[in-house]
Amino acid sequence: QVQLVESGGGLVQAGGSLRLSCAASGGTFSSYAMGWFRQAPGKEREFVAAISWSGGNTYYADSVKGRFSISRANGKNAVSLQMNSLKPEDTAVYYCVAGGSVARVTAAQAEYWGQGTQVTVSS
Numbered sequence: 001q002v003q004l005v006e007s008g009g010g011l012v013q014a015g016g017s018l019r020l021s022c023a024a025s026g027g028t029f030s031s032y033a034m035g036w037f038r039q040a041p042g043k044e045r046e047f048v049a050a051i052s053w054s055g056g057n058t059y060y061a062d063s064v065k066g067r068f069s070i071s072r073a074n075g076k077n078a079v080s081l082q083m084n085s086l087k088p089e090d091t092a093v094y095y096c097v098a099g100g101s102v103a104r105v106t107a108a109q110a111e112y113w114g115q116g117t118q119v120t121v122s123s
Contacts, residue, residue, distance in 0.1 A: 002027035002112040004096045009117030012086055020081040022096030022114060030074040035105035036081045038092035049081060050105045059106060086121045093118050
């Protein structure tokens with residue numbers, strides 16, 4: 001069983017930056033693909049970014065490509081999401097996920113999900 005705890009959310013003005021972190025415990029972190037999803041009020045959950053177990057491959061939603069960057073530190077059991085040039089439409093609860101493959105992660109079929117951290121971008 002893998003536990004995921006997100007941190008780093010908060011309130012930021014449009015154009016600003018935030019860095020989300022996710023700490024994993026209870027499993028072999030380096031064997032999991034990791035990712036981030038988000039859900040805004042009244043909207044469906046959507047894929048944001050994913051990273052392979054080695055960190056060698058990354059994937060992004062078109063809406064965040066060029067602005068967000070996902071990375072992982074297997075030695076620290078952690079994954080991060082650097083968010084730059086934030087827009088009000090990025091406002092959502094952001095969830096860290098861990099899955100057996102990148103395909104499962106991007107398809108929202110990850111085995112493990114965190115509780116989420118709120119990101120609010122003011123205009």
